[in-house]
Amino acid sequence: MPHTRISRKSPLLYAPAAEGRSAAEVLNLPPDEARHVRALRLEPGSPVRLTDGRGRMWGARLSRSAGDSQSCVLVSELDAPPSLPVEVAFGVANKAHTLWLVEKATEMGVARLSPVEFARSRSVADAARPATFWKKAGRRAVSAMKQSGRAWLPELEQVRDLQEFLPQSDREGTSSDPTPAVAAVRILLDQSAEPLGRRVSEWNGEPPITVLVGPEGGLTDAERVLVLSTVFTPARLTCSTLRFETAAVAAVAVIADHLETVRADRSAA
DSSP states (O other): OOOOOOOTTSOEEEOGGGTTOOTTOEEEOOHHHHHHHHHHTOOTTOEEEEEOSBSOEEEEEEEEEETTEEEEEEEEEEOOOOOEEEEEEEEOOBHHHHHHHHHHHHHHTEEEEEEEEOGGGTTOSSBSOSHHHHHHHHHHHHHHHHHHTOOBOOEEOOOEEHHHHGGGTTSOOOTTOOSOOOOOEEEEEOTTSOBHHHHTTTOOSOSOEEEEEOOTTOOOHHHHHHHHTTTOEEEBSOSSOOOHHHHHHHHHHHHHHHHHHHHHHHHHO
């Protein structure tokens, strides 16, 4: 079997069964990933990377194919990019725009995505409500994780009413943290508040952050009062009006950039 080096450029495959495995074990790939291997025309012995979607990444080599099945041998565990301890909660909206948000948030490493039904989202006819849609969104997240070289899939929550969402918004915010749940830093994107960068300037990655993005048209006055009564703090991105998916990804980028600086400072210390 050839011993080509397993590098960051080696194809990344999603293999949830890799969780808890050891070097030299043989692993059968899921059907979707076996099809991906065939589409890439990879031969036995080709180096690949595997992730379980829960933060672990392995270097592996394809071992054999039989019909529609494909197996590989685990070689060694690899360093994987850390997750971003952020939950993005957003107003239920157009399916295409929601898929875009799922894709980009996964690329950024977000821990959880939570669709929320607001008063002004109920009239959206082509809305991301059905369970079948979220299965499609899950597949889009897997593709985005593989394309971006990450090892974390966000938890995709079911659609909830705002009243139902709020009491649960202080749950443990990232599946990478095995410690008991802690209350999240909770932020409502709001044009009338201080800049988001200033709001997170003292945050060091703990506790996790929940960012709530309202629907097209914004929150009603009653909803805003309700949200701010549950320890959410308002913060703004810009003085202009952004679409919900733009606002969500821009907020994640601000938080991710800050956390990158924090982690770099820790490493240099």
